[in-house]
Each structure stands twice: as C-alpha cells, then as structure tokens.
Amino acid sequence: MAKYVLRETALHLLTRIGEQGGFSHVLLDREMSKQELSRQDGALLTEIVYGTLQRRDLIDYYIQPYTAGQKKIKPWVRWLLYMSVYQMIFLERVPDHAVIHEAVEISKKRGHKGISSFMNGVLRNVQRKGVQSLDHIENDVMRLAVETSHPEWLVRRWVDQYGMETTRLMCEANNHHLPMSIRIQPLRISRSDAAGELRQEGFSVEESPFSTQGLVVKEGNIINHRLFKEGFVSVQDQSSMLVAEMMDLDEGMAVLDACSAPGGKTTHIAEKMKDKGSVTAYDLHEKKAKLVSKKAEQLQLTSIKAGQADSRTLTSVHASESFDRILLDAPCSGLGVLRGKPDIKYHKSEEDIYKLRSIQDDLFHEVAPLLKSGGKLVYSTCTVDRHENEEAVRHFLDQHPEYELDPSFVNDLPDALRQGEGLTETGLQLFPHEWDTDGFFLTRLVKK
Template sequence: MPKLRPFSKQPDPARREAVQLLERIESDQAYVNRLISEHLTDELPPEAGRRTTEYVAGVTRWRRWLDFLLAQAYHGRYDQLEPRLRQILRLGLYELLFLKTPAYAALHEAVLLAQAMVRPQAGKVVNAVLRTLLRQQDFLPQPQTGDVAEDLAICYSHPTWMVQRWLARYGREATEALMQHNNTRPWFGIRVRTDRIARSVVLHRLADRRVEAEPSPVLDDFVRVRRLQPILEDRLIEKGLLAVQDESAGLVVRLLDPHPEETIIDACAAPGGKTTYIATRMRDHGRVLAFDVHPGRTERIRQAALQQGLTSIVAETLDVRHVAERYPTLQADRVLLDVPCSGLGVLAKRADLRWHRCPEALDELTQLQDALLEAAARLVRPGGVLVYSTCTIEPEENEMRVQAFLQRHPEFALEGAENWVPASMVTPAGFLATWPPRDRMDGAFAARMRRKA
C-alpha cells in the first residue's frame, strides 16, 4: 500500500506524473520502460518516483478490466469520456482494487487530480463513479458476452485475439495460469559475476537490506529478486559485479555453450546482456563480435562491456544481413541469433506490450526472422553452432521458423537441448522452451543447430 500523505488541496506529484505518462502510453503508443528510462520521474523524490512507476505499470496492465468496471458505473458513453479524465478514473480504481489504498485517501486524491488536471466540476464525476464501484467491490460486475475468450480477456485484461490463440493451443486452465502470471508483479533475474563475487555474498547482502531474494534453482550464477531499486542503489551493477538479466536469457547462453579462444558472433546483440554473459563464460578469452542495427543500442553494448571489464567484445553498428558482405571471410565457431519478436513471453515485465501487438504483425515478424536466420547461417563455420532464440511463446516465431529453416538447409542439424539446460524446459522435439507460470521467468524459446563439417 502506498505511503499516505496528509490531506492537501494540491494533487500528489506522483499521481499527477502517472496520469501524464499514461496519456503518452495510450495516445502516442509509448512504452512504459522507455518512458521510465527517459528519467521522466527523476525530478520527483525517490519514494514518489517509485509510486509513479507502480501506478503506470499497474494501470497499464489492468487497463481493460478497469475500463469494463468503469463503463458499468459511468452514466453516459464511457468510450467518449475525455482521455485525461479516463486516466484519472483508472488510477483511482486501480488504487482501490489493487493497492488497497484507504478509500478516503484514494477518492480524495482522484478528485483533486480531476479538479486540477481537467476542470473543477470533473471532481464530482470522479467521486460519483468511484463511490459506485466502492459500494460494489465485494460483488463487482462480471462480463457476460457469451464468448469465453472475450470474457476471460476482459477479466484478465488481455487482448481477445491473444486469449483466443492461447485457448486453442493450451486450453482454459493453462491460459488462465499464463494470464495470472502476466498480471503478477514479476521476479527479476540478476546475474552474478561469480568470478568476482560469490553468489552467497550477494544473497547475504540483499538479506541485510531486507530485499526478498532467492538463488536461481536452474543457474548457479543467478539470483531472483522482487525489487530492483535496492540493487541499483547498492552500485554493484556499476561496479560490474551484477547484471540485470532474466534467467531465460541466461539459459539461451548456456545452450550456446561458449568456450575460451573461440570466435563468437552475437548477431542481434543489443542491449548486450547475452553478449557480456557469453564473454564471461569464455573467461574473456577469444572474440565476441556483437552486431546491432541501432547506433544507440550498439553503444549500450560497449558501455556494458566497459562496465564489466570485458575486453573480448567488439561491438559494431551493422545489420546482420550485411555482415557477410562487409566481412566475406568471417566464419564463427558459434553464432547467436536472438531475433526481434512479438515479445509475448515477457508480458509480466512489459505491461504495455500486450496493447502494442496485433496478430497481423506476426507475418511481418516471421518474414524478418527468416531473413535474419539466412544471414546468420552464412556466418557459421563448418562444424560450428547456430542458436536461434526469441522471447515469445508463439509457434509461428519459434518451432515453425526453425523447422522451415532446417528444410531449406539440410547442412544444419538440430541438437537436442537436454545436454545444456534442465530437462523440464526441453520440448519433445529438443527445443528449449520456458513456460512463465511454471518456471517463474520470462517465456523464451531457443534451438541449437550444428552445421555439418
């Protein structure tokens, strides 16, 4: 529950900032993580900045369910309500239902926001709508459209098309488990530079700071934490001792299985988490060639390497589809291709991503993924390894892309993932596939293929 402040006649700066960010997310299709990374909350005190982040992520995550409830309580066309007033209502209801802010405080703050950010009379509308739902909070209205996918999509605040796909593939129980996971505050993966600091030391340090943490059950150099802020404040990341990285990304690098003195290409490398882990697993002996198409993101790879003291990494702004043209003799022992994808495996951490995706975009993505696979394959030496990976759970971007590639390229053969990652995460076909509700990490997919000598 957010820390309460004394009654004031001025809107709370954290809530005011949250409303403005929520407007940008909806009207400009902005991303929560990108807005926060732009340091838009830096002018707020740390506690207020954290609350703003909580408000923005939570309202974005539960937007569809909040809108359904608000539409039931609003006397008029809710879809024609002023956008800013809608954001204020969403925030107020989110506080009442999910943060358990005392009703008097949540109502007071929402009314102040409406009066200051919309117009004085708007406070009455906010007060009336939220009070109506407050009276119904023990028996909230439920959707009854007659369509199971539509009703579940409203209740769990997901796009209907996603729920339709998942119901067809997984059934109702697994689909509900997946959506529950996506709506739960996530655990964050932290990779420990165990060549510099013991994992046990990190865990003791986190315990001293009362940070909920536990060792990863699948990777001996990872821990899981509930909150990132104390780690950022402790400066262990700045010192190159820790890196924020989901365990699923770590498992992809383990599947690649880099060795010292090899030449390894990370073909779509930014922001550099897998790149630096590859170099660490190689004990920084060999060459890690990191390519990315965006100059700013390539610079982030260089900064990550510098921060972690890794000298084997060479980062260059270059589309992997043009690497063979620029370096016609380049052949790598291992190539990692972590392709752009729909990201439907990371919806717990990326609250807004569900609203930015559409089924039509999958066709464009799969065409891009095929083109990138073709380019990456040319960079693998005879006898070398190619790992294709995504952070999605959609088969069109995963198994189907690999199967199509292997049909086009009989010189590559799939190698089962069971020798490098836990058997529980290996599919019958031999792919690495993490399942968020079961594994408590992002949903990811990877295939390991070897080019015949």
C-alpha cells in the first residue's frame, strides 16, 4: 500500500473512532482484513492509529500555541494534525518532510487551499520551533494527565486509590504496546510443540508464568499462522488466562459462565476440564452468544452450550445449587485494557463506574443461589478501579453470609503472583505495568 493511501486510511479510522465512537480494535482489525496489508504496512497503520489515540491529549497540548488563533477546526483536520505530529515526534523512522508533504496533500484533496496552508503552517512550526514544555503545568495531577493523555478525573481517582507513583506507572504502561499472548488447545497440541513450530518459523515466543497453556508472542503475526487459523491456539491476554487456572476445575463438573462473550475464558474452562462435563455460557446479546459457540467450534470443544440471557434473571432459568463452579466475569469500565483499546479512556466518565457497579451487584446477587454448597465462584473484571473490584466483593460478602473468601486462593496462584503489589485480603489486582499484561482483578469465593 502506498504510504499516502495508508495515511488516508489511518485518518479515516481515527476520525470514525474519535468522532463517532467506533471501537479502535474492531475497526482496525476489519480494515486490516479488508485491505490484506503486508506485515510492514499493517504494523505502520496500527502504530499510527493506536499511537495517535494513546497520545491525543498530549499532542493537543503540544500544538495549542500554533492552533489557538484558528476559530473552528474541522474534526478530520484536527485528527490529521494529531496523527502527523505523532509521527514527527514519536516515530523516528518517518522523516518530517514526508509526513508534512503527505498531510498537506491530504488536506488539498479533502479540503481547500486555506486548510492545506493552515496544516503546513502548524506542522512547519512544530518542526522548527518544537513543542511547549509540560513544566508550564504546575499541578502534579494535571501535568500527569496531559503527559500521559489520560482524563484528569481518572488520574485523580487512581491517585486517591493507589498513590502517585503507581498511577504514573499505570498511565505510562497504557501508552506502550501490549505483547500478544496465545493459549494452546491442550487436547490438540502441547505448549512445547506449538512453541517449537513457531520458533522454527521465525517467531519469538516465551512461556507464560500465568498459565501452563500460555505463550507470549514477542515477535511475529500469529493471526496469519496455521495454528491460529486451524484452532490449535487462540489469542488471549495472560491476565485473562489466569481466570480458568484459578477456578479449581475437575473433569465432569457443571460450570456456569454468566457473562461469556467473546468466549476466551469459556473455552479455556472447557479445555481445563478436558471437554468432559458441561459449560453453560450466557451473554446478554444473542449475536455475542453466537461468537462463543463459534469459538468453541473452532477449538473443537463440545461441552459448551452458549445462549442469550440476561444473567440478572438466571434464577428463573436454573434451579438453586445447579453448578459446581460459577464464573462471573462482570461487565466493567474496561479501564484495565487501555493499552489495546485506548479510545476507552476518552469515552468513559466517572458516572459510568457507578452505573456498572450497580449491574455487578445485581449479577452477583442473582448467581449466588445457583452454586452448590462447597462450590466456588470466581469474580473477575478487566478494570483497575477499587469500586468495581474490592468494594464490590466486600459488598457481596456483607449481603451473602453463606459465602466467604476462599482461604486457598493465594496458595493456588502461580508462584510469581503471590508477592504482587496488588494482592490484598479481597483478591488479586494486576496492574498493567507489573507483568506487561492488561490491568485485571480476580478473586475466588466459596459457598459454605
């Protein structure tokens, strides 16, 4: 793909994500499949789109002195400025003159001479004069928010919960590439055989300390590899793999996955039980429930039955004490997955956290009667907010004295995680900077 066309594509995606609320990972994956991009072009497109989204607020601060006189800037023009400045400042391999030339050409094609002159003027100023210093921002929280392009309310909230140093590390980690990790289907291939085949073909892979089925792909595109296409491996973050590992599963169990789409944890549960037993999986949306069935089919797993249901009504569907294990991977703010979905931080508000917590409480309350005595319930989220995690668990235990924290939870964790900064009496909070994973929370409760 010509670099000019590639940057037009990047601009189209950024405008859709930034102005129309499209999901970055969905739109980018769709575009990559449609265009059949080379490995190099795909990497550059991904870098421009994700990098620009990750650094949006910082770039906006950088260019303010050069755009302040412009009364109204069209959204596509602003995004073209953002992506151009991102390339000039953060991508060393792309020459400034090439970035400026292509930005001006796109401006001429999409707008008029006034826009292309404005574009040229701003970018030339950035090239010649540089950008304004962050030292002008005296407030520490505000400066960290701008520097790492996180909303100020979110930075302030994390500082209140975890302190400035952990917040800084989290925010900085969120602006760096998340390594891809995969999970082998152990009924079809061993981890050593999968790793051996990938290494033989030029991939750089390491074993995950989180799961005996996990591999971290340091280099190479697994999506185009036969192991992925033929269902020998699936893509899943290491933190997410920890869920099934911590469910204390045995063959033949009856398991409920109350919020299952897109099916990564559901299929992992079935694999851990050697596809013997039953996994009843629900999602609020029928289309998403079908994704779970499709994933099970790809991995050749037959013990999963996926269907549409609001899991806040499951006591009308299943009798009390129907399940040996329950997974409640609750809908959450997603503030732990900003590395792979950077647009989330601009679309969420503090109010969303409290609305979601209400849903989490309802789900917790509804699935509680469905677990057998002596059974175990794993609660997990892909967020780092205490209100959705530790406080939600404490609230549930206060309301349900028949449950308690599983005393063997900590001992069952992988060795490396038993000393983690986020391990509390309520569960395990994984931070994105600790293990180069998503931010994630999980705990395990037992029914007395």
